[in-house]
Amino acid sequence: MSLTLAPSRTRRRGESGRRTVAVDLAIVCSSAAALAHLVAAPSHYTWWPVAGVFFVALGIGQLGCAMALLRGVRHERFLLAGIWGTVAVVLLYVVSRTVGLPMSPPVPFHGGRWVPGRSVVPNGDKYVGPLDIFTLVAELLLVVLLAGMLSSNTRARTLNRVMLVGLVMWGAAAVAVL
Numbered sequence: 001m002s003l004t005l006a007p008s009r010t011r012r013r014g015e016s017g018r019r020t021v022a023v024d025l026a027i028v029c030s031s032a033a034a035l036a037h038l039v040a041a042p043s044h045y046t047w048w049p050v051a052g053v054f055f056v057a058l059g060i061g062q063l064g065c066a067m068a069l070l071r072g073v074r075h076e077r078f079l080l081a082g083i084w085g086t087v088a089v090v091l092l093y094v095v096s097r098t099v100g101l102p103m104s105p106p107v108p109f110h111g112g113r114w115v116p117g118r119s120v121v122p123n124g125d126k127y128v129g130p131l132d133i134f135t136l137v138a139e140l141l142l143v144v145l146l147a148g149m150l151s152s153n154t155r156a157r158t159l160n161r162v163m164l165v166g167l168v169m170w171g172a173a174a175v176a177v178l
Helices: 021-047 049-071 076-097 130-148 152-177
Strands: none
Touching: 021 049, 021 130, 049 076, 076 130, 076 152, 130 152
């Protein structure tokens, strides 16, 4: 079984050739998150080249997702990859602003080193800016919209697993506080 990114030529009965509002919103959210990552890439590159390259790759991937949706790709594997990839990016962002990423270098512009149990950015919550919030909202909305395109059984399983990831994160946060 192969996965192609060509639009499906067969339509279900009663389905028109028009995209739904949900698909259009998913295209906008994926494009917005991509552009935000591409805008932030140069500043991250000067701090840590790996982060800058990651931001460019992420931006290109999110633009690719938007283009595939624009072309009519709705395969479940593609949608699941979009959902879980976006969830992973959101989790990476949350970890970077809370407990920190162990593999990142010192943060020279905030003066400090990575210490286990502390954010990469000292007082990381203070360094959450408007672009961060905009991107986070676009990515979370993208997860919801992509999940809405799944079949009902796959949607239920996927959302249950996403909720399980959220519960594990809450549990980890509760254990870290105690």
